[in-house]
Amino acid sequence: MNHLRFSIFTILFAIISSIAFAQSGVLKGKVTSSMVPKENVSVRLLKLNKSVKSDFEGLYLFENLPFGTYEIVFSAVGYQSKKQKIVIEGAEQILNIDLEQSASNLNEVVITGVNRATELRKSPVPIAVISKKTMDQNANTNLIDAIVKGIPGVSAVTTGPNVSKPFIRGLGYNRVLTLYDGLRQEGQQWGDEHGIEVDEYGVTRAEVVKGPASLTYGSDALAGVINMIPYHPNFENGRLKGDFTMNYQSNNGMAGSSIGLAYIKNDWKYIFRASGKTAHNYRNSVDGYVYGTGFREYNLSASARIDKKWGFSKTSITYYNNLMEIPDGSRDSLSRRFTRQVLDFGDDIKNRPIVPETDLTRYSINPLHQHIQHYRFYNTSQIKFSNSDLNLLIGAQQSVRREYNHPTMPAQAGLYVVLNTLNYDLKYNLPEFLGVESAIGINGMFQGNRSKAATDFPIPDYDLFDVGAFYFAKKSLGKVDISGGIRLDRRNIKWNDFYVGTNPQTGFGQQANSTNPTADLQFPSFNKSYYGLSGSLGFTYNISDKLLLKANLARGYRAPNITEIGSNGLDPGAHIVYLGNRTFKPEFNLQQDIGLIAYLKDADISFEVFNNNIQNYIYQSRLTDADGNPVVIVPGNLTYQYQQSKARLYGAEFSLNLHPSHLKWLSFNNSLSYVVGLNKNEELLNQFGEVAKYLPFIPPLQLRSELKFTSQASKGSFDKPYLKVDAAFSAEQNRFYGLDNTESFTAGYALFNMGLGSGIKSKSGKTVCDIFIQCNNIFDKAYQSNLNRLKYFEYYSASPNGRSGIYNMGRNFSFKVIVPI
Structure with a gap:
């Protein structure tokens, strides 16, 4: 009987299966x-x-x-x-x-700060994008300089033309995380004069997250993220393609060139780029040529990528090499001509020889300079499944920084540090479930810093381990797009006892061991772990296809960096003695963002406001004695000590871009940014009042306007030529951190610029080249940005011309040609 039932069941199953x-x-x-x-x-x-x-x-x-x-x-x-x-x-x-591409900028794709490629309209987090085309149409001395000009709310603290440290809404240094092709940039970024080690000519686009992005990236993204995406020429199977760029700028004689090549063969894509630029000192109408601001930079990069049905894998390598002079601002008290240091011991900063005029326009690098090398090797891979994908990024970096500050022994580095970093990032985009797109991931880094044969040791040799795990999800509910997530981080920093002694042969400092009777324990051993809980929640309400309302609430986390907790010595390049505090706690912030964005037929309008409250905010303050006089530990160098308190930053950004549909050749773009930074240290406020009210390095109200005329058709050999006039207005900054003369009042100013450009085509219609001509600061305005560190390079209480410190760059013509290959 059982056998009969089984047979019947088998027959029925076979019939049903065959029908199905x-x-x-x-x-x-x-x-x-x-x-x-x-x-x-x-x-x-x-x-x-x-x-x-x-x-x-x-x-x-x-x-x-x-x-x-x-x-x-x-x-x-x-x-x-x-x-x-x-x-x-x-x-x-x-x-x-x-499929047809969408014409609206709201549908532009971003990859930074999100779990997978996302349309701008769907992200509640404030994100801005600047393209290579926009960057090419401006005269820039470095990549961050280009981003600052194109995105409201982004500024930079500068030390001459080749060092720009990005700030987002008044926050910078280790609070802004910079990425290159998705890999976090790890150099000695804690220093004032430590720039971004990235090839300006090799970046096709930059994406900027304005607000805490700790959810995706962990510590150091408290203020936001700048992701610099490398340039990939158009691929055509079996053909070598690329571009060649030539660039000259008149003010500092900067000459730059870059060649990029790309080749595709079936599933494989190969890319190579080599760039270089060199410049002598820049000039302005007040200081003349500013001694110590020349530089020479080289870059190499290469990558190979394979695409298969299972996904892709890309391996890349980059090399950055920069020789950059170190300005110190010393000059003759009467003529105000710059002087140079020629002695180590017995040096009198107010009695140095004047720099000959012929040396100010030479391209040779001064004996007192920085030498920065950065090596990057990484692999990005994606494995696809039916409805999900696994993404892995592994990267190794080495940053080598030498700062030469001994004129009597020019080959002896004052600072010589080597930073090795291994980054890892594993992310799984889960299958969509009930309309929810989500991702889980873990990322972090191993890092070790070692001092070599140096004489100055501002930081100890340390080891760092960083790990964080996150969950991110997003879902669309009709007209509302919701996204958010949560993350937990742990960072451990440790170092052993670090002794410093005196080299009996040179009289300079040197690293010593504990058995040396003359050695001092400069950095007692340290071992501490920092923990952070961060996250975000936001929504985008699509009022219509062209009008959006966005709101986001985000909590960021940042562990103290090595100088803030461990520094105790001179950084020669910055001319500052840093003093840290081992008891510092991690920074946490809670930021609220609200934005209204409209893409209309004849105009694009956006208005964003933010409020940012920070716990345990860390900042620099100049150290003074009981009588209010600056503390001098190393002659000719300032002394700064790190402080920690509560802080609040708030502000707004507004942009109005007009592009009349019946006047397609005309565009009028305007942006305004405003931020206030308040120091909430009640003890300081009660004791010193107004001078301690504000935070340092806060940009003033800024307004940028650009009027552009672009031909909609070719004019002979000229393909869609354009002419533009733009202006940048900076209000006076009277809200500054004035305690101990850390900062001072900065007058407002207006800069006017003009540019024109065009593609050049042959008779056959083939593009021969693109030409860009730009003039910055047309009227050669003498001005000082309050974010210019050189403003404070002054050694006299009064000067014959009534000017103090060093001024920014004067009039500058830029000529750029890009030739397709």
Whole structure:
């Protein structure tokens, strides 16, 4: 009987299965855009709530679909979605789709600060983008300088033309995380004169997150993130392509060039770039040529990428080499001509020889200079599954910094540190469930810093281990897009006893061991772990297709950096003695953002306001004695001690970009940014009042306007030439940290610039080159930015011309030519 029942069941199962099999089919096809295969397009069957993604050839496949009528939706970031009905009534059905790109900037794709590529309109976090085209149309002396000009709310603390440290809404240093191709940039970024080790000519786009991004990146993203994405020329199978850039700037004689090459063969893509630039001292109408501001920089980069149905893997290597002079601002008291240091012992900063005029325009690097080398080797890979993907980034970096500050022994480095970092980042984009896109991940780094044969030791040799895990999710509910997540971090910093003695042969300092009777314990051993809980929650309300309301609440975390807790010595390049505090706690902030964005027919409008409260805010303050006089530990160098207190920053950004639809050749772009930084240290406020009220390095109210005329057609050999006039207005900054003369009042100023450019085409219509001509500071305005560190390089209480400190760059013509290969 049991055998009979089993046989009947088997027969029935076979019949039902055969019927079901006969009633099911396959749906497949290819997704393209302008007939080019489109990868990562989401293909969804609404009736079954099933979805797949197209592969790198644009192919998609659904199997075992019951016969019937379905609605199928094709969607991709930056493209117009397509919905179509399809009837499955045979064994195999083919449906090919060609998507159109979306014209709205709201649909621009960003990859920074999100778990996967996301449209700008769907992200509640304030994110801004600047393209290579915009950067090429401005005269820049470094990459951060280009970003500052293009994105409101971003500023930079500068030390001459080649060092710009990014600030986002009044916060900088280790609070702004810089990325290169998604890999966090790790150099000696704690220093005032430590710039960003990235090739300006090799970046195609920069994405800026304005606000805490600790959720995705962990410590050091308290103020935001700047992701610099390398340039990839257009690929064409079996052909070598690329570009060659030539750039000259008149003010400091800067000459730069760069060549980029790209080759694709089937599944493999290869990219190579080599760049270099050199400059002598810059000049202005007050100081003349500013001694010690020349530089020479070289960059090399290469990558190889393979694309398969399972995903992709890209391996890249970069090399950065920069020789940069060290300005100290010493000059003759009467003529105000710059002087140079020629002695170590017995040096009198107010009695040095004057620099000959012929030396001010030489391209040779002074004996007193910095030598920065940065090596980067990393791999980015993605493994695709049916409805999810696994992303892995492994990167190794080495930063080598030498600062030569001994004129009697020019080959002896004052500072010589080597920083080795291993970064890891593992992220899994989970399958979509009930309309929720989510990701989990873990990332961090191993880091070790070692001093070599130096004479000055501002920081100890230390080891750092960083790890953090996060969960991020987003979902669309009708017109509302919601996203957020949570993260937990741990960072451990430790070092052993570090002794410093005196070299009996030279009289300079040197690293010593504990058995040396003349050695001093400069850095007692330290071992501490810091923990941080961060997260964010925000929404975007699509009032209409062109009007958005955004709101976001984010908590950021930052562990104290090495100088803030461990410094105890001279940084020769900064001319500052730093004193840290081993008891500091991590910084935490809670920031609220609200934004209204409209992309109308004739205008783009955005208005964003923010409020940022920080616990345990760390800042520098000049150290004075009981009589109010500056403490001098090393003659000719300032002494700063780190402080910690509560702080609050708030402000707004507004942009109005007019592009009349009936005047396509005209655009008028305007932006305004405003931030106030308040020191909430009640003890200081009660004791010193107004001079301690504000935070240091806060930019004043800034307004930028650009009027641009662009031809909509070619004019002979000129392809869509343009002419633009722009102006940058900075209000006076009377809200500064004035305690112990750390900062001073800065007068307002207005700078006017002009530029023109065009593509050049041959008779056959082929692009020969692109030409960009720009003049910055047309009227040669003498001005000082309150974020210019050279403003405070002054050794006299009064001067014959009534001017104090060093001024910013004067009039500067820039000529740039880009030739496609």
